[in-house]
Every structure is written in structure tokens, then in C-alpha cells.
Amino acid sequence: METIIEQLAGFSAGTRFEELPAPVVHEVKRLVLDSIGCAFAAVEHPKGRIGIEYGRMVAGQGNAAIIGTPHRASVLGAAIANGELINALDMDAVVPPGHVTPYVLPGALAIGETSDASGRDLIRAVAVAHEMSWRFGKAMDYLRDMKDGQLDTPKVFGFSSTIFGATAAIGMLQRQSAETLADSLSIAGYISPVQSMMAFFHHAPSTTIKYTMAAALVQAAMMAAHMGLLRHRGDVQLLDDAEHGYARFIGTRRWEPARITDDLGKRWGFIDEQIYKLYPHCRILHGPLDCLIGIVEQHDIRPEEIDGIDLLVEGFVEKPTWLTQDIQHVHDGQFSIAHGMAMGAHRLKPGRDWQDPRHVFSPSVLALMKKVRHRAHPDYVKELSSHASARPSRVEVKARGQTFAAETLYPKGSPSPDPDNLISTTELIAKFHHNAEGVVPRRTADAIVNAVMDLDRECDVSMLMTLTTHTSA
Template identity: 25%
Template sequence: MTASAVRFARFAADTAHRGLGREERTRAATWMLDTVGVMLAGRTCPTGRQVAEVVAGRAGKGAATAIGVAEPLPAADAALVNGTLAHSLDFDDTHLPSVLHPSASVVPAALAVAQETAASPARLLDALTLGNELNVRLGMAGYDTVLGNSQYFERGQHATAICGALGAALAAGVLYGLDADGLAHAVGIAASMGSGLLEANRTGGTVKRVHCGWAAHSGITAAQFALGGLTAPPTVLDGRFGFLRAWLDEPADPEAVTRDLGDHWESARIQIKPYPCNHFLHAAVDAALQLRRRGLRVDDIEAVEAAFPTAVLRTVAEPAEVKKAPADGYAAKFSAPYVIATALLGGAGLGVGLADFTDEAVTDPARLALAARVRCAADPVCDTLFPRSLPAGLLVRIRGGQEGMLAHVPVSRGGEGNELGPDDLLAKFHDNAALVMPEERGRELGALLAALPEVTGEGERETARLAALLTV
């Protein structure tokens, strides 16, 4: 039986040679539009600036654009900065049920190498699609149907970064023109580079924001190593000491990497976030908005009982004392009490927005007082839906013994069957871009990204124009 890495590499090489159809390229352009917008907004976060300062000494020595760095950088360094920006605000897209954020690693890697190689938009979108496909399939190899959750997640492993390094390597390898053997080596080399722990979601620290940047950086480096002749074992994914056994042990599903390959696009399940917080909390925001529309008055709230899938409580509700009073704006993105209180009070935008997750906002006495009255618990109905969807429910108890108000959301806004429309996607992009660039320039960039699937021929001009518009 042909090893999974070799099979996928052959598929990728053949697909890259033939080119993808409009549907796949349009989907990839959506990921690109969303991720670039989040990268731009991420420039407002200190972590991205800190990473940019680390690599600034190498500016002027490459061909790739890093947002916030005036001079071009080597591709791997540009991807390190942009990948950090893409994940810094927890506003990046999500694949279910692997619960993995794919584009934040693969888009920065593909974009940097596309600039370096003067690739056409079509080739960029094809490389991005193939990289994200491998990324989420590796995530699905860790999805345990009995447990109803990702084994990566259960073990505290950040699959987004671990699998993202391999997805980024494949995308970069396609753009470098590696053949099937070379792509297999690039993926195999990256398998020794991906890493990431999830503890920061629970108790803080800024290192998690760099995970996707490091995955993108590692993926490009792995592809460059393969280009230079470095090799990897053909059984790197499914061998006795391979990637899946090392990370997941017996629960791994190696067949998920290549099952129905070419007939089924697992990456079609990628969902775009409408709110800049942990995706587990989106349904709770939707539920809070439902209650507000039904006339709930915040002054009447005595207590709030929030229902979630059991598996997510460790991320959004524990330790309880930490979650009720998050230390800073980033920690607040992973706090169910804070996010629910903010949505009930009427946060920014259409629910909660970036302005709700500043270090100043989390000291607001009204939010903290209401957050202190939020209790989170596991719910068996939510357990049956997770992680095919990310459900939540709210029961609000009213002062004076009046009857409470209940809202249950089985599929959050942006989820399967409840997807964001083109206007919603552009609105999110423009809101993000407006934080760091003039409105007219942001609209030009958004229009260019949305039109990438329509570009015919070589199209290097559009790639160069994209790079120029990203220089902020």
C-alpha cells in the first residue's frame, strides 16, 4: 500500500499541473480575502509588531511583503510575520469537525512564495487549496468519532499549528514547482517542525498567537529544504514512528488523509468567523442577541446559565475565577462569562467586535459585574451536536422571580447551513482593513482579492499589485 504522504503528494502534483476549477478557486479566494483582512487587523495587536521587529534586520533581502514591515523580506520571514498577524486576534477561519484553523498558516505561506516566484493568481489559489486540503485532512485524522472530539485537542495539542506546518509546506512546494517526490519530501520534512500547545487558551500568555506564523515559516523552510535536496521517509505520516502515531497514537485515523481524495474536498467545510473571539463562543453570542431582540433588559438579569458541549468548558470556562475576570483583551476572547456579558450588554458590531477585546474594555465594571453572574455547564444536547457544529444555549433568570428567558443555538452564525454571504465577507474585510489603511485603498484591495478567480493567463501583474497594496 502506498504511504499517505506519497499518495497525497502525487495527487497534489497532478492537480497543480491540471489546475483547479472555478468553484475551488472561488472558495480559496474567500479564504484569502478573509485571512488577509484579519492579517491587516492583526497589525493593531502588539504581538505582530514584536515579531516584525525580530525579523526587521533581514528586511530588504527578499521579495515577500510582511504587513507592517516597509522593506521586503525572505519568504519564510514574511510568512512568520503575516501568520502571526492572521492568528493574533482569534478571528481566523475554522474547519469542523477537526476544530482547526487552516488558512492562518497556509495563506501567509502561499502568499509569500507566490510573491517570491511571481506566481499567477490561479497558481496561488490552487496551491492554497491543496495546502488547506492536506491541513484539514491531517486534522480529521485526529477526529475521534467515539469521543466526539479531536484527539489533538484532548491532549492539549494545537492542531492548527501542528498540521498547519505541513499544509504550508505543500502549498509552498507547489509554488516552487516541486514534483510529486519533492512535495512528499517537503511535507515529510515539515512533519519534524510543526508544534504547539493549547495551555495559553486557558491561563494566558502571548505565544499561541505566533503558532501560525511559525507553522508558515516552517512550511516554507521545509519546501526550500526539499528543493535543496533534503529528504524525508515515505512513511512519515503513517509509519510506526510517524507523524500520526507520534501525536495521536492508536486513535489516529490514517485513512482520513487520503480517503476519497479527488472526489471529496474536506476543505469545503471551512467556516468564516463573524466574531473576533474563540469559535466555541459564537453560538453563545448569537443566543445573547436573540434574547436582546426578544426584549431582554440587562437590568432585569439575576443570573445567566450557559450551556456548552462538555469538551469546550476547559477552554472557555475554566479556571472559573480566571474566566470571570480575564487578565487582558486577548484572554477575554476565550472567556465565556466575559463574551456572554458583552453580547448581552450590546457589544461592538453585530454582536461582539474588536473594540470589545482591548485591555481597557475588559476592566469595564458593568461587563465584569454581569460576567460574575454567568455560570457555565456541560449540556448533553450540545454534546450530541459538537463538533459537527459549535452549539450553545443561554438561560437567563430574571429578578423578582419572573419566568426566565431561554435561547438555544445549534449552529452558530457562519456555520454549515448558516454561512456568511458575500456582502458579510466583504463587510468583515473592510472593517478589518480600515483599522490600518485608508478606506479607498482597502476597497481596492478587497476588490482585487475577490476577483482573483477571474484572472486569466499568467497574471503576475495582479500578484505584484496585491503585494503593493499590502505594504502598510
């Protein structure tokens, strides 16, 4: 009987583009476009600049593109830089277990670009990487796990399991056999980064690497794939041994491996839970931001007119990184509830402006932070128990001697019973164009959109990545 790793390796090596359902192909294109746009928006962000500088330092020169720059680096250096760029603003897509694309896409882009991979090759690899990551996310602890009708947040959590999908994508583009991929995947498990996210949540000011550093995981995945290719032997029993294997040493309390393997290759689940972010802020605040921005735009309320902002938000937020009022670094604004709401009230178009020091440290924004109050929504647990995407939110804005209120159950971008809640491809393209402004000319941005949407026909990975390195806007 095949082990779990052998099944994952067979799934990766055996998946043919022609077998991918059309919705999977379409979703991968959306993910690639959104991620390139997020990287464009981050080229001047501190986290993005650090990623670029470090990526250029490691492993010597090469021919792989660093998105939004004129620089080319080794496949490892480019993958590291692009992972940091995609995640820098926290505006990239999420799917269980959380942020996935900044970990699984960069290695695939770098290897695909330098190995004459077709667009279909890239789509196939990225689809497998997301499906695999989603399946691990469903098999392990989740941030919003429930027990006896109450939120049961794990003590140890992170996105380290995305290393399996990241390694699979690289191995597929290297054309590894199923046998070699099994070695690569098991090596990935052995060198998986630690799950450090809870330290990030509970400390303020928190580390600017955030929950799991993309650079570290991308580097580990690249190493795992190459070590398998060079014929290091892996341990294919790693996922089957609950007592001594990956589930034990990565710290998950829950381990349901059937969620990884059931209907593998027959049912694609990640597309049903894929979420896109409109704001460069932790997803926790997106429901309240939808409400607040709707209020201030509908009633044309200026920040100086606001006497108070009261919000009901999900009960998970009572952790220092969200409660901080001490904004020392632009990164702190990505998670602070008070700062995020103050920024939203200023009606800046979501994108790099939300991370521009001129706005992050604006006296008007910092003053409005003091007028923001929040508490847990009383229906949060009940609604979450009914639907995994539910984030009940209510906002009241006191201004002009009146109280303006709005509420929502599902933040824009989340799968929900209301299909209009999803972000359309037209909306994603608009987000991309805004993120690309000032980094590439509009004609180049248009060409990138066309290239991504044509990945399954004429465009190859090298053609796409060449477009992303133009920098004169």
C-alpha cells in the same frame, strides 16, 4: 506502490487550476479575503505587534509585504508576521483539525508575491493546503471525538499536522516536482511542532501564543520546503509506519490514513466543513453570543439593566482557559466565557474593539462578568452525535424584572442542515470592511475585495499584496 507522502506530493504537483471545482475556487477567495481582514484588525493587537516586530528581525531585508503595515521583509519574516496577524484576534476561519489558514496561507502569500505567481497559482496552492490539512484532521484525533456515547477528548492535541499543507503550498509555488515535494513533505513531518494545546487549555492565565504558534509552524514549513528544494533527502515512509512514524511521535491515538488518501484529487472535502467566525472569540462561545446579542438588540437591553446571564453551552468548556475570571491580558478575553458574554452584552461591533484594552478592562464589562453563570447543555453529546457542527446553546437574560431567552443549535457560520446558517460572501465582505477600517482607506479596501475576487482572472499575488501595505486610512 506509492507511499502516503508520495501520493500527497503527486496530488500537490499534479493539481491543475483548470481541474479545481468552481466551489473550491470560490471558497479559497473567501478564505484569502477573510484572512487579510483579520490581519488588518490585528496590527495594533499585542500578539500582532509581536509578530510584526519579530518578522522584521529575522532573515534580513526583502520584498515580501507585512499586511497592514508599510514594512517589507524577507519571505520568512513576512510569512511569520502575517501568520501571527491572521490569528491574533482568533477571528480567522476554522476547519478540521481547527485553525488552518494562519498556518498554510502566509508562506504561500510570501513565496507567491516574490516569485511572480499568478492568482491562479495561489488559489491552487491554498486549495491543496486546506484539503490536505482537512484530510489529516479527519485521520487523527479530534477535540470532540466520541466513544461509547460520551465525549472522548484526547490527551494530546494540536494543529501541527497543518505543516504538511503549509509545506505543500510553498513547494507548489516554488514549482517543485513531485519527487522534490515528497522530500519536502517528509522533512516537514520530521520537524513538525509539538502538540502543546492541552497545556494551553488547562492553565490559567494561559500562554498568549495560544494553541500552536503560527510563527513557529510557518517557519518550520518554510524550512521544510526549502530544504527539499536544496536536495535534503526526506523519508517517504513517515506516514505509512504507524509504529515509528508521524502518528506515533505526534501523539494521536487515532490514525486512519485512508482518510488522507481516499479519492485524493477527485473529492474536495474541506469546503463542506469550512467555518467562518463573526466574533473575535473562541468558537465555543459563538452559539451563546448569537443568542445573547439577539436578545439585547431585540429588546434594547443596556448592560446596567442586566441582573444575570445564564447560559447552556457545550460540555467541552470546563477547562481553566475558558473558566478564568482573572483577565490580565487582552488575550484572556478571547477565551473566558464570562468575559465574552459580558462583552457581547455591550453590543460592540465584533472586531478589534473586542480586544481594545479600553473595553477589555472596562469596569462595566468586568462587573457584568460576575453576573454570568454557565453549565453544560444537557443535549450537547446527543446533538453532537447527530451532526458535527451542532453546538446547542441557550441563554437567559434577567433584566427589568423579566427573563428573556433564546436558543440555537448551530452557531452562525457553521455548515448545517440550514443553508441560511452559512456566512454569505456579502457578509464576509462586510466583516472585511469593518476589520479594514482605520488601517487602509475605503477605496483601498474596495480594491482588495475586487482583487481577491479577480484572483482567477487578472490579479496576481504581487498586485494583491501591494494593496495590503497601504496604511493611510
